[in-house]
Amino acid sequence: MSAETAALLxxxxxxxxxxxxxIEDESHLHAGHAGAKEGGHYKITIVAxxxxxxxxxxxxxxxxxAVGDLMRGRIHALSIRAFSPDEV
Structure with a gap:
């Protein structure tokens, strides 16, 4: 995982x-995919x-x-699992 991108996330x-x-870097699963050259593929699970x-x-x-401009360069794809505290 790009430690810098994870820290920014x-x-x-x-x-x-x-x-x-x-935060998981799934970029290796997308090797050869056109977007793999333009930014990473990340998966987040967040409870808030x-x-x-x-x-x-x-x-x-x-x-x-919240992640804003990261989606236009450092991140090509973002898989999201978002929960409220009462759902976990």
Whole structure:
């Protein structure tokens, strides 16, 4: 995993005050894929109170708003599993 990209993801997602956050680099699974040259493929699992009462689309929008410009360079694809504390 690009330690720098993971650190940036953690820094940006801190705005959601996660109770837990796991970041996995899945770029190796996409070797040869056109996007593999333009940014990594990451999977996050995040638990945050900010997701309580929010549907999946709203949760993903919160995450994309937090990571912002990382999605236009460092990250080509982001797989998201987002939960509120009462769902885990």
């Amino acid at each position: 953690r820094e940006r997602l801190a705005a959601l005050a996660p109770q837990s956050l796991a 109170a900010a997701f309580a009462g929010q549907n999946t689309v709203k949760r993903h929008r919160l995450i994309h708003a």
